Amino acid sequence: MARALGPERRLLAVYTGGTIGMRSEHGVLVPGSGLAAVLRTLPMFHDEEHARACGLPEDTLVLPPASPASPAQRVTYTVLECQPLFDSSDMTITEWVQIAQTIERHYGQYDGFVVIHGTDTMAFAASVLSFVLENLQKTVILTGAQVPIHALWNDGRENLLGALLMAGQYVIPEVCLFFQNQLFRGNRVTKVDSRRFAAFCSPNLPPLAVVGTDVTINRELVRKARGKDPLVVHSSMEQDVGLLRLYPGIPAALVRAFLQPPLKGVVMETFGSGNGPTKPDLLRELRAAAERGLIIVNCSHCLQGSVTSDYAAGMAMAGAGIVSGFDMTSEAALAKLSYVLGQPGLSLDGKKELLARDLRGEMTLPTGAERRPSLSCSALGWGVAQLLTLSQEADAVRDALVPSLACAAAHAGNLDVLQALVELGSDLSLENFNGQTPLHAAARGGQPGAVTMLLRRGVDVDPRDEDGLSPLLLAVKGRHRGVIELLRAAGACLSPQELEDAGTELCRLASRADLDGLQSWWQAGADLGCPGYDGRSALLVAEAAGNLEVVTFLQKLQGGAGAQAPGPATL
Numbered sequence: 001m002a003r004a005l006g007p008e009r010r011l012l013a014v015y016t017g018g019t020i021g022m023r024s025e026h027g028v029l030v031p032g033s034g035l036a037a038v039l040r041t042l043p044m045f046h047d048e049e050h051a052r053a054c055g056l057p058e059d060t061l062v063l064p065p066a067s068p069a070s071p072a073q074r075v076t077y078t079v080l081e082c083q084p085l086f087d088s089s090d091m092t093i094t095e096w097v098q099i100a101q102t103i104e105r106h107y108g109q110y111d112g113f114v115v116i117h118g119t120d121t122m123a124f125a126a127s128v129l130s131f132v133l134e135n136l137q138k139t140v141i142l143t144g145a146q147v148p149i150h151a152l153w154n155d156g157r158e159n160l161l162g163a164l165l166m167a168g169q170y171v172i173p174e175v176c177l178f179f180q181n182q183l184f185r186g187n188r189v190t191k192v193d194s195r196r197f198a199a200f201c202s203p204n205l206p207p208l209a210v211v212g213t214d215v216t217i218n219r220e221l222v223r224k225a226r227g228k229d230p231l232v233v234h235s236s237m238e239q240d241v242g243l244l245r246l247y248p249g250i251p252a253a254l255v256r257a258f259l260q261p262p263l264k265g266v267v268m269e270t271f272g273s274g275n276g277p278t279k280p281d282l283l284r285e286l287r288a289a290a291e292r293g294l295i296i297v298n299c300s301h302c303l304q305g306s307v308t309s310d311y312a313a314g315m316a317m318a319g320a321g322i323v324s325g326f327d328m329t330s331e332a333a334l335a336k337l338s339y340v341l342g343q344p345g346l347s348l349d350g351k352k353e354l355l356a357r358d359l360r361g362e363m364t365l366p367t368g369a370e371r372r373p374s375l376s377c378s379a380l381g382w383g384v385a386q387l388l389t390l391s392q393e394a395d396a397v398r399d400a401l402v403p404s405l406a407c408a409a410a411h412a413g414n415l416d417v418l419q420a421l422v423e424l425g426s427d428l429s430l431e432n433f434n435g436q437t438p439l440h441a442a443a444r445g446g447q448p449g450a451v452t453m454l455l456r457r458g459v460d461v462d463p464r465d466e467d468g469l470s471p472l473l474l475a476v477k478g479r480h481r482g483v484i485e486l487l488r489a490a491g492a493c494l495s496p497q498e499l500e501d502a503g504t505e506l507c508r509l510a511s512r513a514d515l516d517g518l519q520s521w522w523q524a525g526a527d528l529g530c531p532g533y534d535g536r537s538a539l540l541v542a543e544a545a546g547n548l549e550v551v552t553f554l555q556k557l558q559g560g561a562g563a564q565a566p567g568p569a570t571l
Contacts, residue, residue: 009168011077012110014102016095017085018118020145020156029148035116036061036079038149044161050074066165075168077114080106088118088125088144093237093338096125100132103140104233112139112167116160119144119191119199122177126186127335130175130360134232137225139167142186143178146199155180155197162211170217173225174361176208183209185221187332187362192303203304204327204364223361226425228458238264238341243334245269245301252281259289265337267297267330274298274307274324290321293348295341297355299325299333306364323355325363332362403430403437410438410454413447422457429459435466443471443487446480451487461490473498476520484523494525507532510539510554513547518554528557 015021015035023032039045039061046061056062056076063075080102086095103113117125126142133140143163145156163178175186177200184202192201210216240262244255246269259266270276276298290296298307306327325333340346340354358365402421406428409417418438421428428438439459442450451471455461462470472492475483494502502521506528509517518538522528529537539558542550 007073009073009075009111010109011075011112011114011164011167012103012106013077013079013114013116013164014099015079015081015085015116016088016091016099016118017082018088018116018122018144019147020116020143020149020160021085022148023150032148032150033081033085035081035149039079039160042157044157045164047074063161063164063168066169075164077164077168078110086118088121091118091121091125093128093239096128097132097233097235097237099125100129100233101235103133104231107138107231110138112171113141114160114163114167115140115142117142117144119146119179123186123189123191123200123329123331124335126175126177126189127329127332127362128237128338130185130187130332130362131335131339132234132237133175134234135225135229136173136175136231137228139170139172139176140174140186141167141176141178141183146195146197166209166211166215169215170209172208172222174208174223181211182207183211185223185361187335187360188329190303190329190331201303203329204306205361224427226427228427228429228460230458234339234342236342236344237338239338241265241267241334241337241341243267243269243330246271246276248277250277250282252279252285255282256285256288259285259294263294265295265297265341267299267325267333267337268322269299269301269330270307272300272302273305274300287321295337295348295351295355296322297325297328297333297337298322299328299330301330306366308366323352326365328363336362402426403432406430406438407432407436407441410442410447410450411445413442413445413450415449415453418450418453428454428457429463431463431465435464437463437465437471439463439471440465440469440474443475443480443483444478446475446478446483448480448482448486451483455486455490461487461492462495464495468495468497470495470498472524476524476526479516479520481520481523484520488524499526499530502526503530503537504532506530506538507534507536507541510542510547510550511545513542513545513550515550515553518550522557528554 019029021032021035022029036059043064045063047064051060051062060076060078065074099115115125122142122144129140141163143159145154145159147154147156149156149160158181159179162181166172166178166183177184177186177189179200180198184200184207185205188202188205189200190203191199193199206218206221208218208221242258242263244258244266286296300307307324328336336355336359340351343354346354406418406421406426409421418428431437437459439451439454439461440463442454462472464470470492472484472487472494475487506518506521506526518528529539531537532541539551539554542554
């Protein structure tokens with residue numbers, strides 16, 4: 001999480017409907033269009049004077065300065081109104097995937113996104129979007145209202161303004177929900193009140209931020225963007241999933257009827273810490289459903305707490321082939337089940353394994369629990385996998401160790417470990433203690449396989465460490481010609497400072513008849529005719545030293561078609 005920089009932050013507000021924009025017709029509230037026009041008339045949502053002075057487009061609104069200390073920093077936003085507008089009670093996974101696809105289409109144009117949504121299913125929407133949007137690098141915030149924004153006494157203005165300011169002023173790479181001055185992780189919320197303005201709570205995770213006279217950010221809770229992979233929208237969400245709430249005395253026949261095809265997965269709300277009836281006929285129905293491939297996720301119907309196996313009734317549930325949902329909300333569990341079942345190529349065990357992992361911060365795994373990812377890797381890769389699946393409390397330790405682990409693996413050319421890091425969401429462009437990235441390490445170690453893998457993951461080809469050294473220069477110093485070729489093909493170039501310092505090094509190599517070193521510099525794009533500290537070129541030094549092979553090489557470069565070093569090409 002970081003404070004957003006720059007004088008202007010551009011947001012897209014996707015207005016789907018909901019109470020915030022509703023109007024009363026014949027005594028009932030119906031979705032109301034034209035929210036942007038309403039916001040334009042409210043000074044807290046649009047600075048008309050500034051918009052005219054800057055010549056902003058007609059469809060663009062701009063907030064007043066958020067702080068008197070930073071009058072130049074502005075949040076501009078465009079309202080995209082869905083056609084038709086929805087009552088959130090009518091929304092389904094299909095509509096939420098469409099919202100994600102809208103974000104995908106505009107992802108490059110805006111710095112953040114606000115989704116204006118009805119409150120009744122907002123927790124479901126936030127959970128679904130958190131799984132549909134993978135590799136999220138920008139802030140996405142859902143908000144709405146209990147009372148329409150047109151009403152004199154309402155919560156819509158405060159909620160929407162807060163969402164716009166949070167998305168505009170901070171980079172929080174998650175799907176969030178802002179309501180009543182609190183910013184929650186989207187897949188951790190549930191609606192708890194239909195009348196009060198404090199309609200939502202996050203029972204098992206504190207808010208990411210609380211807004212009062214100051215904005216208090218719980219930075220240790222905000223998930224970090226891992227890697228620079230492009231945004232992926234998972235549109236193949238499985239819709240044949242359901243929610244079954246157990247109650248005392250529930251008949252086995254009712255459970256059997258509910259668990260029939262085409263249902264492919266079900267979230268089962270159980271008592272307390274995951275307990276359910278231990279009647280043989282009921283357990284028999286659950287086992288039969290699990291054996292024919294139906295995936296059942298066990299969540300507690302309690303607002304707080306986690307599913308455990310402390311009680312015999314809980315063990316009976318586990319024995320029926322049911323996956324623990326730990327402390328997930330039912331909304332998050334249903335969204336996660338839809339996401340996992342929509343993933344192609346996974347076996348039944350693979351789906352259960354994925355459900356048991358924390359994918360988007362949706363659950364807190366118990367300390368010491370065995371969570372073994374399905375990876376084909378070396379023993380070291382297995383150890384890395386175990387490290388990276390530590391519980392949320394160990395995030396700081398993990399984030400401190402991962403860069404050094406990645407650099408060590410890259411220097412050794414251990415692709416298994418690098419792949420383990422990738423599959424578990426680690427950022428392979430992070431710097432270690434001396435500012436070097438895994439690409440630095442792979443280049444220094446002369447590991448073309450690791451270099452190729454890192455470049456294909458989209459890492460920066462020209463990062464600089466604390467000493468200003470690039471991977472390309474490290475490859476040159478190590479005479480790793482294959483690595484130099486890969487880096488140049490990906491667009492790597494020596495910096496002006498590196499080229500300025502090259503003359504003296506070239507003269508030293510020429511005096512020692514180090515042809516391999518000279519060829520490495522030439523391959524990296526250096527001008528072999530540049531002078532050293534005493535004004536002499538490498539050619540003059542080679543001639544004075546009588547190094548005829550070097551003289552021939554340098555004369556050929558300076559006088560023939562081969563005089564120009566190979567330039568960057570396509571990887």
